Amino acid sequence: MTAILEAPAAPVAAPDKRRWLGLFAVLSATLMNLLDSTVVNVGGPAIQADLGGGYASLQWIAAGYTLALAVGLLTGGRLGDMFGRKRMMMIGTAGFVLSSLACALSPTPEVLIVARVVQGLFGAMLIPQGFGLIRDMFPPNELGKAFGAFGPVIGLATILGPIVAGVLVDADLLGTGWRMIFLINLPLGAFALAAGAKVLPSVPSAARSTRLDLAGVVLAGAAMMLLIFPLVQGRELGWPAWTLAMMGASVPLFAAFGVHQLRRKRAGADTLVEPSVFAKRSYTSGVVFVIVFFGAVCGFSLATGMFLQLGLGYSALRATLTMSSWAVGAFLGTAFAAMRIAVLGRRILHVGLSLMAAGLVAMYAVFELAGSGVAAWHLIVPMFVFGGGMGMIFVPLFDIIMGEVEDHEVGSAAGALESIQQLGASLGVAVLGTVFFGRIGAHAPGTAPLVAVHAAQVTILITLALTALAFAIGFLLPRKARG
Structure with missing residues (x-):
């Protein structure tokens, strides 16, 4: 043996x-x-x-x-x-x-x-x-x-x-x-x-x-700049024709970026994004959702901070303390989502968006009833509800969007979503910021609170419309989050 x-x-x-x-x-x-x-x-x-x-x-x-x-x-x-x-x-x-x-x-x-x-x-x-x-x-x-x-x-x-x-x-x-x-x-x-x-x-x-695909970076960067620059500068310049032409030119440049990525993929070269993920309806719907959602949240956040300081004359500290209930709601919302995502799946997004909409409607009603007499305590509950809904979406969103993405596509799909999230934030700041600043005009800080209230109400209505759009797009996303 x-x-x-x-x-x-x-x-x-x-x-x-x-x-x-x-x-x-x-x-x-x-x-x-x-x-x-x-x-x-x-x-x-x-x-x-x-x-x-x-x-x-x-x-x-x-x-x-x-x-x-x-x-x-x-x-x-x-x-x-x-x-x-x-x-x-x-x-x-x-x-x-x-x-x-x-x-x-x-x-x-x-x-x-x-x-x-x-x-x-x-x-x-x-x-x-x-x-x-x-x-x-x-x-x-x-x-x-x-x-x-x-x-x-x-x-x-x-x-x-x-x-x-x-x-x-x-x-x-x-x-x-x-x-x-x-x-x-x-x-x-x-x-x-x-x-x-x-x-x-x-x-x-x-x-x-x-x-590195440097040509792809240049194409993507140029397309984003052509879209964002006129949105930010157009109002101050009186919307000359060239600003509209710039926005129009961003469309073929984004298309050129997509074609460039496809050609590199077919040639066996490294790409910035995996083109195959955009053939999935759930993922492309998720891209649109990310742009709409983060555009609404980031643009509305900027407008709210500016309203409190430029419109009501709050100090930086008083403005942040006023918005702290928003942040507390977001923190609790993320905790709830982390615990319930396995059970609720995609439905958590609709619950969160519904709460966001409820918070926006309540905030609009506060402005309608209080007018220029709006006080910080009036905004505590609406901001808390809005923040809670927002937080429910932050944690599971990317995992839900990538629910039908193949294993070999995950890295590229996640990286692209991170980039698109920041693009959405830039668009939100550009669009909602332009609307808000256009409404308050050249009024000095704290001297025209009623004008600022009206500007805030218009911004709320646009944010509410974007929230409703995200709600509709949510039905196109995968039902379950990626494991």
Whole structure:
């Protein structure tokens, strides 16, 4: 009888004891993006009072960031695959910190807008690396804990971020005023860089042979710019014919981007998006849903923040405290969705949209009854209801849209949705911001509350129409979320 010799099992590498510090480094870098995504809602009037510029400048300070983020996200994840997630996270974080400093030191609105665009590009470089780094740092049995900690911290930051920004603007620390909103990124970024350099894993690149589709990036970026620029600038310029021509020219350019992606796919080259996902009705319907939903939410958020400050004369802190019930509702809505998505599936979107519509109708009624005498306490319940519905959609939306996407298409489909989400945000800021600012005209802050109330009501009606459109589109999405 011969003995059967077995090779000893390979020892399992013990997880790095510093992995939780690495998680906090990723969180710190992510928090910078969360803080800066809503900065104009809080600091916009203070920026305008200090640097001057028109309402279009305020829109560009918001839309320039999200537009750059939309374009950059098309390649951000791919850069991590090509050159390593840690390297891209570190470069993105360093660039974000430096561009934040440039924002804080900006002497004119134009310089600030350029700095915000640079911020968005570096943000697109760092954001896609976070989840991959967490997977690299934690063993399978701890991934649930890591992501479980990630979600609530991000949710809490979403609530506290605008309030902290409002406190910083009103506190005027060392005479910095609104500039501290950007300077707060320096300690966050410094921690992320210092901790990340020590503990983030340097995993070998997964796709060194991949080539970036730079022509595709240029086509997509040019198409987005042709669409957004006239929407933001058209009102101040009196809607000359060339602004309408620019918007029209964006359509064939988007089509050219699609054709370009198909040709690269047929030639066996790497593409920015997987063309096959757009052949699925559920996914293309999801793309439209994302644009409509995030356009409504982001545009309405900007208009509400501007209404409270420019229309009612609230300080930045008072405005953010007034909107805090919105954020609390969103936090509770996300928790409810996380618990019930497996049972409700697609129906959770319709529940959330119904609550959003109820909140909007209640807010319109408040303005109708109170008029220029509207007070902060009048808005607490409507904003809470609207935020609760909004939060129910945030968590499950992408998983529902990708319910019928094939496994090999998931990465590209998710990346495209992230980019489209930012495009939708830019469109919302451009369209709803233009409507709101066009209605309040050149009235000085706080001097025409009734005019501002009427402007807010028009904005509510448009947001309500977009919410109804999203409700209808929702029936075209998959019934169940992707596992």
